[in-house]
Amino acid sequence: MSRETDVVVVGGGPAGVEAALAAAAQGLRVTVLDEAPQAGGQVYRAPPHAFGGTIQRDADPIGVALRQRLAASSVVTCFEHAVWSVSPGFRVDALAPDGPASWTARAVVVATGAQERVVPFPGWTRPGVIGLAGTTIMLKSQGMLPGERTLVAGQGPLLLAVAVGILKAGGQVAGVVDLASPADWAREWRALASRPRLTARGAGWRARLLRAGVPFLYRHAVQAVEEVPGGLRVLLTRVDRHGAPTKKVAREYLVDALAVGNGLTASTDITRLLRAAHHYDALRGGWVPTLDAEFRSSLPGLYVAGDAAGLAGADAAVADGILTGLTVARDLGAMTDTAYRGAIGSLRRRARRARSFGTAMARLMAIRPAHVAAIPAETIVCRCEDVTRAEIDAARSEGAQTANQVKAWTRCGMGPCQGRICGDIVGALLAAGEAPREPVGYFTGRTPLRPLPLNLLAGDVEYTSLKLPPPAPL
């Protein structure tokens, strides 16, 4: 039996929680579903209840307040619920620790955030190589170091956050390797100046790393990682201003972990699944749902808030989340148009300010076509199915034109992650360079949104009580 509610919010990060609180404040029945044990999303990921000491004290106060406000509200929360299907109408299916559960709702807010993107290089599948965003999660929510000595590489603001997090937790940082140049960072000065608190924090982090003697290598990238006795040998190469690496090894590091990431992509699983309109925006995290100014997707009743609508960062997610919650309330008749107009004016301004900083950070994280173009042929692109760039190129030269065709011809994107890790890279390889992504398309959204353990989904059921359709004709 499905539980009935007005609004289901998928994702308990800042965008989802703010949307839920805003809609519930207007009298709507709201349920928030999230895979994690507590609200906060990736940015404000909470440490486990069982942990104490510094990890609880150091938890970001914004996240703590978010969880407290949610707990004090009328919003129904279901944690450790992995949403695996959203059907038009709407029906939302999730897998809870004790089996399947479903809801029917008049509106759905997608607040599923963002996910890691790594431009592949030989050796990126080795144990010890982990995502940059993944490293922030280890540090924040588990108090774990990726290694005794870690090299931090890639692009965007996570580089600093991860490097400092490692120092604070007592680890060694071998170096910070940035694809961007100091000039690339300086270009974003206007946006940086608009958020003095965050900019000062970044400057403080940089100073702390320099004091600790951590070298910064700008305009460098990882060329390859090799397994050697005692750890990983990371080969670095210089890159030009387009992100294209040179062949020559510029530097080698011996470490036991490499934290690496080339920005984030919007998590668009649900909007793709529901065939909502999308467009490609390299500066906002790749394929993003096409929304109106009030966060409605092309499908009536389906809304998107936060990074799932295109990267804008946690601050923008708060303002956008509230706006989305209010739009839902207005559309469902829980709020008059006048009240809505009155409420959104100042929020809009706040959202715009926050977004200018977030999108500046997203620009620093944007994929560089020349970087992707230089991926060596034998490099694994699809980790799940061990599909190499050479296999993708072969399909392309045989006439495969779209991402879905390459999937069928090579199994790239057919494994358990369902192309979530390789999708953007495959698209970039097929589009080749600066060509538009639209003709290449993206992997069609499919259920389940997470792999479903078959026994948990099927439950315990007698054969004679199965509900079977009529038999096929002879």
Place this chain on the structure above:
Amino acid sequence: MGLRGAGIERGRPLRFFFDGTPIDAFAGESVASALLAAGVRSLRASPRAGAPRATFCWMGICQECTVVADGVRRPACRTEVRDGMIVLTGTVP
């Protein structure tokens, strides 16, 4: 404490098993964290190349850290350790 971050008060100690080997851990840790702290580098072998793999995205998306925990295949990074838990490699023979 090895890879366990400094100054963190963890949950009560507990013990689980990975491919038959006892592993000491603390309440609140994920299977992925506990195995990393115990020095287990590889959680499974990849299907075609048979190459070692371990936790990569730490948010339940990439499925690289899939193990069998008490009979259910799931990402180790999304599985909290429990006392006596039987964890097996996620390698498919």
Place this chain on the structure above:
Amino acid sequence: MTPGLAQETVDVDVAVVGAGAMGATVALHLARGGMRTALVDRGEICREASGVNAGTLTLHMTRAALIPYAMKGRELWLTTERWLGMDVVARSAPGLSLAFTPAERDMLEKRAEARTAMGAPIRILTPAEACRIEPGLNASLLAAAFCELDGHVTAYLTGRAYRQALRAAGVAIIERMAVEQIDRLGQGYRVRGARQVVRARRVVLAGGVWLETMLAWLGLRVPVKCLINQLVVTERMRPVMRSVVGIASGLLSLKQFENGTVLIGGGWQGLGDPVRGGVQAVPENLIGNIQLARHAIPALGETRVVRIWLGLESETADAMPMIGALPGLDEAYVIGCVHSGYTSAPYMGRLLADRILGREPEMPLFDPTRLVQAAPNAVEEMT
């Protein structure tokens, strides 16, 4: 026609509209038979039903009257390296259809008898015999029907294999162009799309569930029913089965590929229609389908479902195919709506190509005239 785009005109002997396995096979044999051939599709080759079906080669689920065709088609799939130039990882495997209740056992026996009468080598086994062939079975079964001539194909490779064969045969492949209209043009036809116009002496319609629309272009009214079949695939798992497994009612098809993934089908319905395609899987139908699958092969409970998708299957009013010349038209043909059509496509396509090339087909075609309801508006003569 999109304004501003110059339309290129292609002149050929035959235009095939619809690049599924049926249309692609016809095009391939016509080109090899010496005709200048164009193959047009709104998408890419074999990306609809022919690329997303369960890839089951089974006589247990084939309509009795089509058994002789399916047996020929199966042979062709198992030898694609010879005639397509690429292995589509087609494998022969024993096929078992199971019965768990007395009612299912009756159905199983009746259906096996009808199919045997049409030449399918099917016989009924005891549970112990069935478990010897397939040790992974749920031993609580009451009976099983066994057929040695089953197997499976990796359907998603179909498009890749056909594409290279068609290219080598010199077929003009026009992908990603929706046909907007077909007009009669003197002695022949004009097939119009946004980018190109194909002028052809002959036309073959091979559009699966879109055949109703296509036939209407030629003034023929033939209702075509559209089934939205849900398919389910698991992640790779240890070997748990080596046969193709179904149940008497036809509501289950199961097979494990060499890569360890298990494909679960059986015609459980999702949401969609010919206009929008497959729109959405229905969660309740997924759950029912996997409950049935796990009942048949209990070890499936160990694995995880990684993907569910939808395939559109076409069916005529009498559930029998339409393959042959269209009534009242000169050199216009149709092929489609074949139950278990993927299995028999390589053979059906060859039969129609033989007919168009003026050779006597090895087996009878399926005259579409019986299905034409009326001819409300005759095709206007274009000059």
